[in-house]
Amino acid sequence: MGVYAKKQPPANLVIRGARVVDPMEGIDAVVDVRIDAGTIALMGLDLDTNEHRVVDATGLVLAPAFVDPHVHLRTPGREDEETIASGTQAAAAGGFCAILAMPNTDPVVDSAATLGALLETAGREAEIPVGFLASITRGQRGDELTEMAELADAGAVAFSDDGVPVASAGMMRRALQYAAVTGRKLALHCEERTLSHDGHVHEGAVAAELGFAGYPSVAESVMVERDLALAEYEGQPIHLLHLSSAESVAALRRARDAGVAASGEVTPHHLVLTDDAVRSLDPNVKMNPPLRAETDRLALLDALRDGTIDAIATDHAPHALHEKDVPFEAAPFGVTGLETAFAVLHTRLVQPGLLPLETLLERMSAGPARIFGIDRPRVTPGATANLVLLDLAREWDVDPQSFKSRSRNSWLLGARLTGSVAMTIANGSVAFEQ
């Protein structure tokens, strides 16, 4: 539902010799895949090529392409940082076949008119399908609901005030009640601002030593607890954005065990880094929620493994170079991530044996698709081709010059990663090829 992209020529391809891995279809075998006019037509050995282009994928992995439920495309308002075109190109380069864009733009996506303009632009510019969330409250100010029903009819995939919390519990309750008539989910940024107030860094040993104002874990988890309680009371589903703390994960697990329809997501940086990285004073490790302690990181990883956390989300947040080239405290929150997400998680989690490849593939594709009611990418005959071809052995250096994104505020500049995207097929068309 509600995902838009420009028209692309449908692919006619035979992908030969790849190890096909689709955990949801229960497949992990070397088979050839033939795509006719953008649809997976045949899978098997020694396929008739049907005069298609043959891609030799020997030694590569072919998997369902990724879905990113949390991207900031900065359009409208900050097209110098990202556009729908550049953001979707970056996503395609990262192996994504669909992304969801957050509404905290300038202006905020809080009216059918603004949303309509975005959908129209996406129809012209988007390299891969992109869906748009609309805000829960007008201007994300927290005091007045948006016209959710009209926004849903106009194509909003879900609702979120991401970037800021819905501060009032009463407003959150009204939003949950009304979202029910739209059939769309609320995606919640959980932060109790009276606890996080001017915090820049996780409240803990590193902040104490360096002198940063602390942003405690409990600022997130009390809001998670509040929203889970309200979701349970109203019997409405919610999705929890960018979880960062062990307490939040524990609350989500308890609520799910009690039957609350709640889902959660985690970012690559929260799975790989801790607040120790802040010692560098590099503004490219400044994000909201902040990097937390090692115990939090391990709890997030456990929750990702056991499925308490359903999805990996990049929270790709582009910022202009000059805005990040300032002292840490003066820099805005946020880092980019679309073009490095798979590679860094493969390098830092899968290769050391901390996370099975199948789990990573599921949490980057079927997991997020399920949360937002998007058809899950699958490797099976009859399905539209939404595929990613991965070279798990290839080593590469993260070079800011090579980013498709307009911004370079990555925490991985100069890092060496193992595993790269060789080809992305989105909605039946080749969207990226190395």
Next chain:
Amino acid sequence: MTSIRLVRDDLRPPGPPPRRHLLSVADLTRDDVQRLLGTARTFESALDREVKKLPTLKGRLVINLFYESSTRTSSSFELAAKRLSADTLTVKSAGSSVDKGESLKDTAQTLGAYDPDVIVIRHPQIGAPQLVARVTDAHVVNAGDGKHQHPTQALLDLYTIQQQFERLEGLHVAIVGDVLHSRVARSLMQAFELVGVRCTLVGPPALLPRGLDAEMTTDIGAIHDADVVYVLRMQQERMEAGANYVPSLREYAARWGVTPERLRPGQKVMHPGPMNRGVEIDPRVADSVDALVETQVRSGLVIRMAVLYDVLTGGPVGVRALAAAEVA
């Protein structure tokens, strides 16, 4: 102590050995500290002469770049440079292009174009000196960055204590007050650890940083055993309105104020200034013979002379500050 690492080393061209800076006490070794204290002592004896100017840094340019108000730090850096015959230039944010919205990076690069040997910087934000070190070719001395570090203050305090007690190791210092907002406390704690001074932090619960690996208590009685009571200023300019770190300054003074009644006879008292008399320090304490406040100011001059001399000529001061390291 973990040293501060700069991740963005890729942005710096490779080349000659790293310039020496003084960005954080965390970058110093015990030997660095001893050498700096020794150099300061040498300069102090020179200052007893009739002509107080030394030719040591003749022809060098020291720029003081101050983004926060300061009396003693900026004046002592300026005087230190002049006593060593360096040319000095003091730029304060008020009245400069900073008022027109110029970024720190651009201001630093502009001043860097004069090829200064040293840039001394004070800035309200953590990591500003690291940024200046990255974008200029000067040796950078941190004169206070936000709540992070104030290394020359820690050195001058060590110097003061050493003059008073003729030793450092084995002494006990109680730091009292607003530790949360204090770069002085952060630098001092690291310096004390280097030289073997025991340190106890005393203050109201919300002004003691959570997660700090240190001896901490809310009981003002804990100052009793200390050789030195180090009183911190209540930094109201760094406290956001309505934060309620303490119910009132009156209650703070009653509960944690350092008064003659709370001190042993002869117990030494220090304060980095400026003092809020009647809040964190009783005026009778501030004016007593056991208060070392003026000695601290005099120590500030010779320590800053030693630091300027050391970054330009001496051994390895804080070289490790710029050792490149990968994130995570």
